[in-house]
Amino acid sequence: MMKDYTRLMKSFIMKNILIDLNVLLDYYEENRRKKYPDSIKAFDFLKHKDFAFVSSSSIDNLEFLKYSDLSRAYPTKTRKEKLKIVHKIIREILSYFKIAKTPSYIEIDYEDIEDSLIVASAKAIDGLILTRDEKLLSKCPDITISPKEFLGKYVYYNDKSREIKMLDLSREIFNIYPEIEKGLDKVIAKSNFILGEEVRQLEEKIANYVGTKYAVGVSSGTDALVLSLRALAIQRKKKEFFDKEDLIITTPFTFTATGEAILRAGATPLFVDIDIDTYNIDPEQVEKAVKKYGKKVKGIIPVHLYGQPCNIDEIMRIAKENDLFVVEDCAQSLGARWDGKQTGSFGDTGCFSFFPTKPLGGFGDGGMITTNDEELYELLLMLRKHGGKDKYNVEYIGYNARLDTIQAAILIEKFKHLDDFNERRREIAKNYNEQLKDVDWIKTPYEHPKAYHVYHQYTIRVLNGRRDELQKLLRKKGIQTMIYYPVPLHEMKVFVENGMRVVGDLKEVQKAVKEVLSLPVEPLLKKGEIVSVLNSICFSILIY
């Protein structure tokens, strides 16, 4: 019994809802509205909800059924007149609900083809069919729900177990799925999976957007960094790899990939402290490191962490004065600007990640390198494809590090929403800032006057030493939070054992590691959900 109950509850939680034709028809006829009030309540509840769909297979059935009803009620009316009414209904329905496709993997039940289609649609969106059809309800109990059950159990359990996630990727994807699906279908139909036209198109779009002459699509943000460093070693040292004595300055307060890339390119990371206000590398510390290590320092990898640009003016000045290269780690900052210019347009290269959770995320791994340097561009093209201009003319130790055509096709569609999503994140950040500004033990993010921060993460500092407690309390209230990053790079075995260097005591990094907490900034968060995060924080203050 208990087991059954859990199964039941599980099967309801966070499922998409596919509204069957009978419920749609109930809504648009007075007699049926009176007879089936639960259909009406469920329909009203689902209007404009992210998880509410109608099946593409229902639309033409709806057209003809409502048309027939109108024909009976209004026998003197012309076909054109009746269709006008039907199309008003369909337009309204499609303004409330998204369309779930009818996929090609239908298991046709010849007793009821219509049901097979809607069942297949429900599987495509991992959804429950909201239906009054007793036959369907008893035939497929696992993927159907009656309006009565919906209003009772579904709404109740989902309200109780509602979770606000850091990001809700499936919500984002379903929101623009028709556009993505169009891109996917095109690639599949052509089957040009390796370096197809879409890769070139995306490269052109990103180069234009960032404001560089070139862009090269690669297999991940990490590979973007590795290939950049390898190309720079070839260009500057005329060697395949850097030498162990070559130092590359970066921040230890970043994702491990930044440091890993330095090691993989043969060099040694030189970690310097951050500016605690922006969490980004501190130019003063960079200058100190250059003074201390002199000519051994070959370059700098500033990371535009959380979507806030570094003080890139200062970094570029130091680089210029000391003949250092700059590889910008823009994994988290696509769309962020410094003094009106995009991150990724300042350094020798800019390295972007299309990891699914990033500002522009694919359906897997992907990345992009931007550059204005023609020689680097040519080298990068070779390195991503085994190191040669073609298969039998190989000059360098290369990689298989191409961006997949299918990822490019998805990214092209998602890219159209990038600016809008960045704006929405900024809006959420503004809301959080306003509400949290008076809490004396919380430090809200600082935005440099020259920066356009895209809030890939909205990260606060909890100054009272009870960050982990706050995180636990929020988790209990269904609010997901994350700690980026609990362990700095200079404390990781891989860097310690591979000769890393450190300048100073990195005390700001140590502070950040203990105090930072990132809150949900899903661009599709509704006002109510933002309020719910803030309320939970306020509640935590009370019971602290």
Added chain:
Amino acid sequence: MSYKIVLNIHNKDIMDKLLWILRHFENEGIEIIDYKKNLEQAKWDEEYVEKHWREIALSTDSADLDDDERLYEAYEEFYHEKHSD
């Protein structure tokens, strides 16, 4: 035994008066089941549809959808008409 009258009334005043009179017989066994605007009269042009589509849509009386026979008939009629346009 009971009887039913269905009327088309082309004058709103007359309809109101008739309704008023009929209500006096409610105790004598007259039951007013329904009275509504005759939406069929007007021409369903863009403007009219814009204003009244919901009302028109709601006013249908759908047959029992489980009646397959009728459904197929309606289906045939719909597509026959569509392709003979």
